[in-house]
Amino acid sequence: MKSACRLAVFLVAGLLAACSNKDDALNDITTPAPGSVGAIGGAGGSAADPRSPVYFQQAVGDRVFFLVDESTLNDAARQTLNGQATWLIQNPDYTATIEGHADEQGTREYNVALGERRANAAREYLISRGVAANRLRTVSYGKERPVEICSVEACYAKNRRAVTVLAAGLTG
Amino acid sequence: MRRAVQSFLPAALTALILPIMMALTAPTTVSAQQGPLRIEITDGVIEPMPFAVPDFVPQSEAAAEYGTSLARVIASDLSGTGLFREIPASAHISTVSDFGAPVQFADWKTINAQALITGSVALSGDRLTVQFRIYDVFSGVEVGSGLQFVGTTEGWRRMAHKVADTVYSRITGEAPYFDSRVVFVSESGPKNDRRKRLAVMDYDGANIQYLTDSNALVLAPRFSPTGDRVLYTSYESGVPRIYVMDVGQVQRRVLETQEGSMSFAPRFSPNGRTVVFSQAQGGNTDIFSMDLATGARTRLTNAPSIETAPSYSPDGSQIVFESDRSGGQQLYIMPAGGGEARRISSGAGRYGTPVWSPRGDLIAFTKQNNGRFHIGVMRTDGTGERLLTASFLDEGPTWSPNGRVIMFTRESQGTEGRAQLYSVDISGRNLKPVPTPDGASDPAWSPLQQ
Numbered sequence: 195m196k197s198a199c200r201l202a203v204f205l206v207a208g209l210l211a212a213c214s215n216k217d218d219a220l221n222d223i224t225t226p227a228p229g230s231v232g233a234i235g236g237a238g239g240s241a242a243d244p245r246s247p248v249y250f251q252q253a254v255g256d257r258v259f260f261l262v263d264e265s266t267l268n269d270a271a272r273q274t275l276n277g278q279a280t281w282l283i284q285n286p287d288y289t290a291t292i293e294g295h296a297d298e299q300g301t302r303e304y305n306v307a308l309g310e311r312r313a314n315a316a317r318e319y320l321i322s323r324g325v326a327a328n329r330l331r332t333v334s335y336g337k338e339r340p341v342e343i344c345s346v347e348a349c350y351a352k353n354r355r356a357v358t359v360l361a362a363g364l365t366g
Numbered sequence: 367m368r369r370a371v372q373s374f375l376p377a378a379l380t381a382l383i384l385p386i387m388m389a390l391t392a393p394t395t396v397s398a399q400q401g402p403l404r405i406e407i408t409d410g411v412i413e414p415m416p417f418a419v420p421d422f423v424p425q426s427e428a429a430a431e432y433g434t435s436l437a438r439v440i441a442s443d444l445s446g447t448g449l450f451r452e453i454p455a456s457a458h459i460s461t462v463s464d465f466g467a468p469v470q471f472a473d474w475k476t477i478n479a480q481a482l483i484t485g486s487v488a489l490s491g492d493r494l495t496v497q498f499r500i501y502d503v504f505s506g507v508e509v510g511s512g513l514q515f516v517g518t519t520e521g522w523r524r525m526a527h528k529v530a531d532t533v534y535s536r537i538t539g540e541a542p543y544f545d546s547r548v549v550f551v552s553e554s555g556p557k558n559d560r561r562k563r564l565a566v567m568d569y570d571g572a573n574i575q576y577l578t579d580s581n582a583l584v585l586a587p588r589f590s591p592t593g594d595r596v597l598y599t600s601y602e603s604g605v606p607r608i609y610v611m612d613v614g615q616v617q618r619r620v621l622e623t624q625e626g627s628m629s630f631a632p633r634f635s636p637n638g639r640t641v642v643f644s645q646a647q648g649g650n651t652d653i654f655s656m657d658l659a660t661g662a663r664t665r666l667t668n669a670p671s672i673e674t675a676p677s678y679s680p681d682g683s684q685i686v687f688e689s690d691r692s693g694g695q696q697l698y699i700m701p702a703g704g705g706e707a708r709r710i711s712s713g714a715g716r717y718g719t720p721v722w723s724p725r726g727d728l729i730a731f732t733k734q735n736n737g738r739f740h741i742g743v744m745r746t747d748g749t750g751e752r753l754l755t756a757s758f759l760d761e762g763p764t765w766s767p768n769g770r771v772i773m774f775t776r777e778s779q780g781t782e783g784r785a786q787l788y789s790v791d792i793s794g795r796n797l798k799p800v801p802t803p804d805g806a807s808d809p810a811w812s813p814l815q816q
Contacts, residue, residue, distance in 0.1 A: 263694075265649070298777070301718040301732050301761050302585060302808070303631040303644065304688065304695055306606060307651035307672040310628055314649030333605045334628060334646065338583055343557040345758070345779035 245285055247360045254281050257357040258316060262299070262350075265311040267319055275316060278358055279323030286329075292316050293357045294334040297350035302336060309334030316356040390497055390512030403481055403502035403509055405449050405538045414451035415480050415537070417444060420462045421455070422485035422496065429489040432522055436487060436496060439526035442570065443544045444533060447771075448796030453479050465497060474503040481509075483533055492519045498529050500536060510536050523572060524815065531814075541768035544569065547812040548764075548773065549587040549596050549613075552576065553785050553805035562807075564598060566613065569766075569811065571801035577616055586762070586808045590634045593812040597632040597641060608632045608643055610658070622661055623654070631674050635702070636682040642666070644674040653687055655702075666704035677721045678702065679746075686710070686720040686729055686746075697731060699746065710748030719762050722746075724813075725769035728792070732761040732774075741774045743792055754794040762807070767814040773800060775807040 239246025241253060250256060255278070258271035267275065282288065294313030296305035313332035321327050342349035405415055419441050422433040444450040460473035465486035474482050485498035499512040513532060515525045524545055531542030552565040552574075561580035564587050567573055578584055582602035589596055596611045603620070606628045611618035623629040623645055632643040635655075642655045653666045653673045667673040671691035678685055685702050688695050692709070695716040700707035711717040715735025722729055726746075733740040733753065739760040742753040759777040766772070770792055776799075777785045785807040787800040800809075 298759065298783075299734070299737075301675070301688075301695070301734075303674045304672060304690075304718050306585075306628070306630050307644065307646055307674050310646040310651060311649045311672070318649070333601075335583075335601075336585075338560070338585070340558055343781045343783070345781075345783065 247288070250278070250281050250285075250358075250360060254278055256359070257355045259351060260312055260354040260356070262297075262354070263308065265308065265315045267315055271316075272319065275319045276323060279320050279325050282320065282325045282329065288360045288362060289329045289331070291331045291333055291359045291361065292320075293339075293359055294332065295339060295353055295355050295357070296337045297353040298337045298340065298345070299350060300337060305336035306334050307336075309336045312354075312356045316358065320358075390499070390514055403505070403537055414445075414449055416451050416453050416478050417481035417483065417533075418453045418458060418474060418477070418479040419444075419483040419485075420458060420460075422487045422498070423462060423465045425486060425488035429487045429494075432487045432489065432494060432519070433485075435522065436485065436526045436529070437483075439523055440483060440530045440533070443527060443530035446570065446798075447534065448791065449534075449538065450481070453477055465499075469501055471501075471503055471506045474501075479503050481533070481537065483529070485529065489519070493517075494519055494522055494525060496525050496529065498532075500533050523568065527568075540770055542814060543766040543768045543771065545815045546767050547589075547593065547815070548787075548800075548809050549577075549589055549812070550787060550802070550809040551584055551587065551807045552802065553807055554580070557781070557783055560805075564596070564611075565802075565806075566596075567802070574803065577611060577613065585630065586632075586810075588633050588810045589812045591636055591638045591813060593815065595634075595638075596810075597634060599630040599632065606630045608641070610641070621656060623656070623663070631676065633677055635678050636680055642676040642678065642685060644676070653685070664704065666700065667707070675719045679722050680724055680726045686722055688718045688720060695734075697729065697744075697748070710744070710746065711751075712748055713751055721763055721765060723765050723769040724767060728769070730763035730765060730772050732763065741772060741790065743772075752794065754790050754792070755788070755797060760788075762809070764809050764811045766811055773809045773811060775809065777807070 239248055241248045243249055255274040258274050292313040294309030296308045313334055317330045317332050320330055340353040342352045419437045421437045424430040424433040441452045445452050457477050459476055460470045462484050465484060480503055482501040482503050488495040495516050497514045500509040502509050515528055517525050527544040531544045535542045546569045547566055548569050549566045551562045553560055553562050555561045562584050563580040564577040564584050566575050582600050585599040587596045587598035594613055596613055598609055599606050600609050608621040608629045609618045627645045627647040629643055629645045632641050634641060640655050640657055644651050645654050650670055651672045651674055653676050655664045655666055669691055671689055673687055673689045676685045676687040683702055684699050686699050689698050695718045696709055697711040697717045697720045698707040698709050715733050717731050717733050719732040720729050728743045729746055730743050733742050738756050740753040741755045741760050741763050742751060744751040757776055758779040761775050763772045763774045771789055773787055773789045775785055776788045777783055785805045787802060787806045787809050789800055790797040
């Protein structure tokens with residue numbers, strides 16, 4: 195039941211309420227799969243279908259990367275976000291949560307704050323490209339959810355990221 | 367004797383009858399309040415003081431198990447400081463079979479036991495009565511007067527810690543700290559699928575209890591000044607928010623912070639009525655305080671930089687925090703109500719996670735420099751910086767209740783990287799891991815239990 199709920203959170207955000215039972219909240223908390231590897235979110239359909247979340251994730255590119263301790267968007271990041279903005283404008287049924295992350299070379303609290311800065315930088319850029327602000331949320335995972343687990347720069351570079359995770363439907 | 371309580375039942379926290387302490391009448395030897403038996407911690411002790419603690423004399427067969435267990439925990443507490451060294455029972459010449467009989471000092475001198483702790487334990491139903499005395503062997507006198515503690519069998523370890531605390535305090539002149547707990551984050555799973563849940567245990571790793579399940583990511587729990595509540599950050603709503611949990615009841619509520627914001631890095635004020643924390647919104651993190659009774663929020667910083675990791679001074683008048691307003695993370699102190707902040711850190715590298723010592727004299731911090739992490743301390747004006755540790759990743763110091771020991775998180779590097787708790791004393795000696803069944807991070811030491 196728990197894992198079914200977790201999936202449902204992404205497929206139909208409205209199910210969230212049905213899945214969480216307030217009386218038993220401690221033991222049955224539905225948690226959006228936090229920063230899971232790939233962060234597919236509402237991914238479905240085929241990569242060949244340009245309207246599918248899989249296409250968004252793989253062809254458009256769901257993530258941008260940052261330098262150490264930076265939240266500045268470089269040219270590559272802006273290009274990816276241009277693609278994301280275009281896709282989101284063409285697919286108005288989707289909302290998105292932008293997850294900000296940091297590498298492990300930092301203290302825990304600071305990295306939460308830094309991840310929020312990165313997520314917000316991506317969000318502000320998408321808004322500047324015409325995506326409605328109420329479709330875009332942010333969350334920071336700090337250094338808690340690395341995708342790469344080696345302790346060298348090649349891995350750190352992939353962990354310093356902002357990932358745009360799609361969800362179906364405007365939930366207000 | 368360690369028990370891992372796998373449920374959320376807070377039995378060990380609530381069912382204890384607190385030890386009753388009463389002085390015993392003086393024995394046949396002369397009582398010496400200020401005996402020559404003394405460890406000055408600030409002196410940079412090199413040779414630990416040898417001591418002996420024979421099994422406490424059981425007053426019945428049923429009490430024998432406790433007689434041994436009490437002595438073992440007392441020995442572990444004292445040896446664990448690095449200031450004392452136990453002379454094992456196998457080397458003892460005398461056996462203590464009568465707590466009231468005169469001590470054969472010559473036998474203890476022969477094995478070079480400078481301090482001797484003797485005790486008795488009586489069991490009546492689930493009620494334990496523990497008596498003990500501390501001797502300066504070479505002077506042939508008692509150090510202070512004997513004491514008696516009464517408690518339940520369930521609280522036997524606490525009684526052992528109380529005895530060891532008395533020995534530690536009388537010999538070092540420092541405030542005690544063994545009868546304390548640590549709340550922390552228990553970790554399992556690989557780095558890219560780490561599961562975290564809140565746990566609480568005795569300071570030495572015994573009596574672990576879990577306070578949450580691992581469905582939601584949790585970070586950085588902090589005890590209230592009386593140890594009955596814990597603040598922590600959880601992602602159970604999808605974004606980081608601050609919760610306050612009643613440890614005895616394992617009930618929690620969310621702190622109602624700004625709608626649409628993320629909140630984290632909470633700590634109690636010294637009177638337990640206010641929480642100071644960080645709130646992130648729109649790409650900016652600032653420090654706020656909240657009155658727990660009214661929910662009223664006050665903004666304490668207002669800068670485009672990251673302000674986080676606030677910690678009150680013990681008198682509640684000031685807050686030390688970290689900010690990257692100058693470019694990298696540095697430490698600052700401001701009035702508790704907000705206002706102008708002065709920077710106190712000045713060395714090379716980045717400084718974060720400051721924590722004010724309970725004695726008020728020092729601030730512990732995490733330092734990053736040249737790709738290494740350190741736990742260090744400095745005076746509150748930023749002078750006298752000393753680094754106590756160095757590793758791939760050390761962070762998040764917490765103070766023992768007496769301000770003499772620091773516990774922190776050490777994470778090893780690489781794909782098999784794992785977090786573990788360590789402790790070190792403020793002179794940088796006695797660095798050692800704190801035993802936990804799984805990975806562990808973000809320790810926060812409780813005040814001394816009442």
